Amino acid sequence: MTSAPWRDRALSADARVGDLLSRMTLEEKTAQLYGVWVGASTDGHGVAPHQHDMTGDYEWDELITRGLGQLTRPFGTAPVDPTLGAQALARAQRRIAGAGRFGIPALAHEECLAGFTAWRATAYPVPLAWGATFHPGLVEEMAARIGHDLASVGVHQGLAPVLDVVRDPRWGRVEETIGEDPYLVGTIGSAYVRGLESAGIIATLKHFAGYASSVGARNLAPVRAGVREFGDVTLPPFEMALREGGARSVMAAYNETDGVPASADPHLLTRLLREDWGFTGTVVSDYFGIGFLETLHRVAGTPAEAAHLALAAGIDVELPTIRSYGDALVTAVRAGDVPESLVDRAARRVLTQKCELGLLDEDWRPEPDGSPIDLDSAGNRALARRLAEESVVLLDNPDGLLPLAPDTRIAVVGPRAADALAMLGCYSFPSHVLPSHPETPVGVDIPTLLDSLRAELPDAKVTFAEGCATSEPDTSGFEEAVARTAEADVCVAVLGDRAGLFGGGTSGEGCDVAELQLPGVQAELLDALVSTGVPVVLVLLTGRPYALGRWHGRLAASVQAFFPGEEGGPAVAGVLSGRVTPSGRLPVSVPRERGGQPWTYLQPPLGLAGEVSSLDPTPLYPFGHGLSYTSFTWEDFAEGGPADTGTAETRTAETRTAEIGTAGSYEVSVTVRNTGARAGAEVVQLYLHDPVASVTRPDVRLIGYERLELAPGAASRVTFRFHADLSAFTDRSGRRIVEPGALELRLGASSADVRYAARVRLVGAVRELGADRRLRCGTEVGSVDHWTSGPANRQVRWPAGP
Numbered sequence: 001m002t003s004a005p006w007r008d009r010a011l012s013a014d015a016r017v018g019d020l021l022s023r024m025t026l027e028e029k030t031a032q033l034y035g036v037w038v039g040a041s042t043d044g045h046g047v048a049p050h051q052h053d054m055t056g057d058y059e060w061d062e063l064i065t066r067g068l069g070q071l072t073r074p075f076g077t078a079p080v081d082p083t084l085g086a087q088a089l090a091r092a093q094r095r096i097a098g099a100g101r102f103g104i105p106a107l108a109h110e111e112c113l114a115g116f117t118a119w120r121a122t123a124y125p126v127p128l129a130w131g132a133t134f135h136p137g138l139v140e141e142m143a144a145r146i147g148h149d150l151a152s153v154g155v156h157q158g159l160a161p162v163l164d165v166v167r168d169p170r171w172g173r174v175e176e177t178i179g180e181d182p183y184l185v186g187t188i189g190s191a192y193v194r195g196l197e198s199a200g201i202i203a204t205l206k207h208f209a210g211y212a213s214s215v216g217a218r219n220l221a222p223v224r225a226g227v228r229e230f231g232d233v234t235l236p237p238f239e240m241a242l243r244e245g246g247a248r249s250v251m252a253a254y255n256e257t258d259g260v261p262a263s264a265d266p267h268l269l270t271r272l273l274r275e276d277w278g279f280t281g282t283v284v285s286d287y288f289g290i291g292f293l294e295t296l297h298r299v300a301g302t303p304a305e306a307a308h309l310a311l312a313a314g315i316d317v318e319l320p321t322i323r324s325y326g327d328a329l330v331t332a333v334r335a336g337d338v339p340e341s342l343v344d345r346a347a348r349r350v351l352t353q354k355c356e357l358g359l360l361d362e363d364w365r366p367e368p369d370g371s372p373i374d375l376d377s378a379g380n381r382a383l384a385r386r387l388a389e390e391s392v393v394l395l396d397n398p399d400g401l402l403p404l405a406p407d408t409r410i411a412v413v414g415p416r417a418a419d420a421l422a423m424l425g426c427y428s429f430p431s432h433v434l435p436s437h438p439e440t441p442v443g444v445d446i447p448t449l450l451d452s453l454r455a456e457l458p459d460a461k462v463t464f465a466e467g468c469a470t471s472e473p474d475t476s477g478f479e480e481a482v483a484r485t486a487e488a489d490v491c492v493a494v495l496g497d498r499a500g501l502f503g504g505g506t507s508g509e510g511c512d513v514a515e516l517q518l519p520g521v522q523a524e525l526l527d528a529l530v531s532t533g534v535p536v537v538l539v540l541l542t543g544r545p546y547a548l549g550r551w552h553g554r555l556a557a558s559v560q561a562f563f564p565g566e567e568g569g570p571a572v573a574g575v576l577s578g579r580v581t582p583s584g585r586l587p588v589s590v591p592r593e594r595g596g597q598p599w600t601y602l603q604p605p606l607g608l609a610g611e612v613s614s615l616d617p618t619p620l621y622p623f624g625h626g627l628s629y630t631s632f633t634w635e636d637f638a639e640g641g642p643a644d645t646g647t648a649e650t651r652t653a654e655t656r657t658a659e660i661g662t663a664g665s666y667e668v669s670v671t672v673r674n675t676g677a678r679a680g681a682e683v684v685q686l687y688l689h690d691p692v693a694s695v696t697r698p699d700v701r702l703i704g705y706e707r708l709e710l711a712p713g714a715a716s717r718v719t720f721r722f723h724a725d726l727s728a729f730t731d732r733s734g735r736r737i738v739e740p741g742a743l744e745l746r747l748g749a750s751s752a753d754v755r756y757a758a759r760v761r762l763v764g765a766v767r768e769l770g771a772d773r774r775l776r777c778g779t780e781v782g783s784v785d786h787w788t789s790g791p792a793n794r795q796v797r798w799p800a801g802p
Helices: 013-023 026-031 060-066 082-099 127-133 136-152 172-176 182-198 227-234 236-245 266-276 289-295 303-313 327-334 340-356 378-391 449-456 478-486 522-530 568-577
Strands: 070-072 107-111 157-159 202-208 249-252 282-285 393-396 409-413 461-465 490-496 536-542 557-562 632-640 657-661 665-674 680-689 701-710 715-723 736-738 741-748 754-763 778-784 791-797
Touching: 013 340, 026 060, 026 327, 026 340, 060 082, 070 082, 107 202, 107 340, 127 136, 127 172, 127 182, 127 378, 127 557, 136 157, 136 182, 136 378, 182 202, 182 227, 182 236, 182 701, 202 236, 202 266, 202 282, 227 236, 249 266, 266 303, 282 340, 289 303, 303 327, 303 340, 327 340, 378 557, 378 568, 409 449, 409 478, 449 461, 449 490, 449 568, 461 478, 478 522, 490 522, 522 536, 536 568, 557 568, 632 680, 632 741, 632 754, 657 665, 665 680, 665 701, 665 741, 665 754, 680 715, 701 715, 701 778, 715 741
Parallel strands: 070 107, 107 157, 157 202, 202 249, 249 282, 409 461, 409 490, 490 536, 536 557, 657 754
Antiparallel strands: 393 557, 632 665, 665 715, 680 701, 680 741, 715 778, 741 754, 778 791
16 A cells, blocks of 8 residues: 555556655755766866866755755766676665655756667767668667666666757767767657657757757857748757657757747747647756856856756756755745746646656665676667768769779878777767876777788788878878878878867867868878879768868779777778678768868858859768769659649649648658679669748758668669648748648658659648647658569658647
């Protein structure tokens, strides 16, 4: 028999939490609204901005008598053996539960951007590499594994995925994003959320919202995006991840937009997120984000004022540790300066989430189940390898030098060739935490590209010269690098980034750049290698795209890998040897000139090249681009409709334009056949062109895609069901509308390589869309019999309609 209604699992979560809140003191309610960061560094070498001056002191034993909302990064703060860490976390949870009147444990959270950011845990490819795969199902499988690992050690919440859309690739956190297109970010990000949530882990969407649109690509800089930039580029991935992914938490961003910090914006965090979108989970602050309202944004004069602003806006939990939501808030409430109803609102949301996790149940237990804890299992590594392989992009191979001959003489040159950390992004444990613990081994096996290439091509003669450091100006190694190259049949130049924090790397949080040129003297090294006359294959291991126009037409081949993770070395070596047929596609454009940015492909007419400016921003390699070692033909294009709703189709020979209603649908189909001798993957991409609209629109934007895995000679037919909702945009009054008029649906192999187009005219009245609008383009894939070209089987992925 339960001791109180809030312990009774037969009651609804709302009823249980209501009963519990009625029994709690103000101090006990506020204690549920903050985290505690045990072991956080205050010496200036932290992993969060201003950590050294925002982390205060507290008396642990006294503090937990009130209860505790969150435990911050018990595994991601310092190296800890996973098994011992799980046991220590369980003991801490027992102490927290035992110290308070209600026996409620804390909710433990961790970073998991590219894998569980913990010692000895799998380091997967970074999100930009996920985007390059164009493979949501594989990303979902990875996230489920990450979630399983988090749950196995007692963690409840993961601070991922990042759904910021790249607006300026000079920004240091580009590696953390999925790409420069909101549809790609939304579909891949939603898949990650589904995977993490399937393991019972609370996925936290970040950074809400506008963080990546900072002025000058500077971290935490102001955002000056307008209503349409926000509505059509920034917000859609978050909306999709909430509706289709089921995320249960959102993190408020650091930035301010047009003078209003996100952490103090009730329009963003309450009216839009909760009232319009129906979100019922928790909103957490980014680390120290509430304190920054006082110290950086200067919209609050005291911690209590910052707490009032954040609570009123809709932030439920202060992370990572206590500053504003502790005693300062209690005093302000008692003085009548902050309504207690705001505390109750936030506490209800936090406790409801704990109730749903089982943390309010009498039989709750924190101890691990006794199973061996392996955070870098063989299954994890196999999946990390597959993700890495599918993410590698073959940019150019003009003379077919790749794959490399198995018995050739290869000079491997460059600062990223023999460094295991060249594979990892900023939010991997070795790059994120271990720099503060240099005596600790990396904890996972990370083959370098040099070692991987030697293993991949055992009959080749492989020599190595570093040539230069990643970012230092020293050119003294050029002579040896040129000598090794001159002795070889081919040079593999391995260049790129070193991930780090706040200027400690060339890519990563706080590692923003002024221009998109290769770091240090790597460009000069590449010039020296090319000048030898030996064919040079450029391999880039980076966290952002870099300008490559300087070497266009001078390289034998170019390969791009975005921090491909612990299995990235074998994956890239497999592409170079031909064991792996490259299938990645660019999630970001690759610029021609280092100063031709900021630029992404989502440009209206005046953002494109033209006679009004001497600067041509056209990228060297466009969004969606990627080559293969096999060949594909696209054939039997067909179009027709309506597929479900809307007016009947009308078509005339003169216009060859179909007419559908502004609530209608239309289908386009194409058969893709592998005509080469190798198995490979083609990514069919559907773009929308809106030639005339009431506000300026991007010339093209992605609205659908399908990755097709095809054996030699095999073919698949893919059908896209375009719904008029996918043409919606934010009008002059801020409404999201579907506007009647002409559209063009373009099927292409990239944003610039269009194979087929269908003209459609939307007819009828302007439609204003609500939260039930269609977000995703449905697809149907059927294999095609090699001999009869008839359908053999079909796989349908139509989105649920309103």
